[in-house]
Amino acid sequence: MDDYSHSVEAKEIIVDLGTRSYPVLVGSNCVNDVTKYLPESVKRVAIVTQGQIGIQLSTDKEQKVFVIEEGEDAKSINTIMELCRSWVDWGLTRSDIVIGLGGGMVTDVASFAASIYHRGVNVINIPTTLLGMVDAAIGGKTGVNLPEGKNLIGTFWQPNAVICDLNALQTLPKREWKCGYGEIAKYHFLGAKDMRGKDLIDTVLECIKVKSKIVSQDELEGGRRAILNYGHTLAHALEIENDFALAHGEAVAIGIRYAAEVAFLMGRIGEDRVLYHQEILDHYELSTKLQKSMDPNKVISLFLRDKKSKDGITFVLDGETGVEPILVQDRNILKKAMEVVQ
Numbered sequence: 001m002d003d004y005s006h007s008v009e010a011k012e013i014i015v016d017l018g019t020r021s022y023p024v025l026v027g028s029n030c031v032n033d034v035t036k037y038l039p040e041s042v043k044r045v046a047i048v049t050q051g052q053i054g055i056q057l058s059t060d061k062e063q064k065v066f067v068i069e070e071g072e073d074a075k076s077i078n079t080i081m082e083l084c085r086s087w088v089d090w091g092l093t094r095s096d097i098v099i100g101l102g103g104g105m106v107t108d109v110a111s112f113a114a115s116i117y118h119r120g121v122n123v124i125n126i127p128t129t130l131l132g133m134v135d136a137a138i139g140g141k142t143g144v145n146l147p148e149g150k151n152l153i154g155t156f157w158q159p160n161a162v163i164c165d166l167n168a169l170q171t172l173p174k175r176e177w178k179c180g181y182g183e184i185a186k187y188h189f190l191g192a193k194d195m196r197g198k199d200l201i202d203t204v205l206e207c208i209k210v211k212s213k214i215v216s217q218d219e220l221e222g223g224r225r226a227i228l229n230y231g232h233t234l235a236h237a238l239e240i241e242n243d244f245a246l247a248h249g250e251a252v253a254i255g256i257r258y259a260a261e262v263a264f265l266m267g268r269i270g271e272d273r274v275l276y277h278q279e280i281l282d283h284y285e286l287s288t289k290l291q292k293s294m295d296p297n298k299v300i301s302l303f304l305r306d307k308k309s310k311d312g313i314t315f316v317l318d319g320e321t322g323v324e325p326i327l328v329q330d331r332n333i334l335k336k337a338m339e340v341v342q
């Protein structure tokens with residue numbers, strides 16, 4: 001990665017949501033800028049994090065760290081209950097604040113718990129993974145998994161602020177970088193400028209700009225926001241089928257290649273555009289092949305559990321006017337497209 005141990009000037013992007021607008025700060029050595037974003041009412045700060053993240057926050061308030069387990073199995077309603085119970089024990093009130101300090105798993109869990117604790121307390125997200133910075137920590141979608149599927153329960157709960165300190169990424173394992181690049185690749189098809197060859201800070205800022213714009217247009221995912229799920233329908237099925245052995249961003253990369261193939265088989269895009277998908281994924285050194293083959297019928301049954309599958313199987317697909325949610329009725333296309341990722 002680029003070296004961000006020195007300070008680079010932090011830049012702020014506003015997620016424009018009227019009275020619920022908030023800043024996303026991107027810089028280095030800026031975690032402790034969190035104090036700027038604490039509402040005056042705050043007396044206690046509950047910091048939700050995981051063991052190996054190891055970032056020390058100093059909020060100038062009474063603060064306590066709540067460590068949660070790692071991994072998608074721990075992204076569960078039990079973890080939410082345990083967190084809320086320990087907040088009650090500690091005396092966290094409605095005028096206090098929660099900080100999610102970690103990857104997308106932590107910010108999803110911390111924000112979900114914050115959204116229901118005392119019918120909602122303020123939350124600030126401090127993402128410590130690349131994926132968290134460019135995607136998960138922004139936009140107010142919170143949630144946990146059920147045994148039946150990923151993120152099946154959750155809320156929309158916008159944070160007061162998001163702080164992306166690139167220096168936090170110094171300790172990020174290589175595989176987690178890849179996961180971030182899976183989501184970054186997605187933005188190439190959602191209107192981002194070509195980010196190949198750009199500095200990390202400019203790449204992160206570009207992704208945040210695109211995500212903020214989409215969220216501002218459709219906060220509650222009534223329509224357009226669904227495009228942020230580009231590549232995710234197959235990705236979620238793969239994660240469940242592989243019992244989360246495949247990390248989210250890895251699954252998204254395969255899902256993007258698959259979605260391009262479905263769009264191609266439906267006549268929505270040409271071969272050149274499919275090739276462009278492959279070029280982008282190759283640029284970020286993302287694998288587009290499954291390590292073990294999967295029964296296409298099983299995959300389709302998993303698609304039907306997806307939250308977007310209202311009356312059939314809805315896919316976000318590329319086309320002449322960009323990506324959009326499309327109801328796919330021909331299951332043979334979905335099966336045939338599996339060949340390209342097997």
Ligand SMILES: NC(=O)c1ccc[n+]([C@@H]2O[C@H](COP(=O)([O-])OP(=O)(O)OC[C@H]3O[C@@H](n4cnc5c(N)ncnc54)[C@H](O)[C@@H]3O)[C@@H](O)[C@H]2O)c1
Pocket residue numbers: 050052053070071072075102103104105106108128129130131132135136137138139140141142150151168169170171172173176179180248249
């Ligand atoms: N809410 C949304 O809009 C949204 C969007 C995309 C993804 N998500 C969710 O995000 C989750 C994936 O997030 P993720 O990829 O960040 O994974 P993650 O949060 O599970 O983190 C991956 C691993 O990296 C470790 N880690 C985090 N920061 C670190 C650091 N700085 N140094 C060393 N290790 C560190 C974590 O402890 C964990 O072991 C999924 O649950 C997905 O559903 C949510």
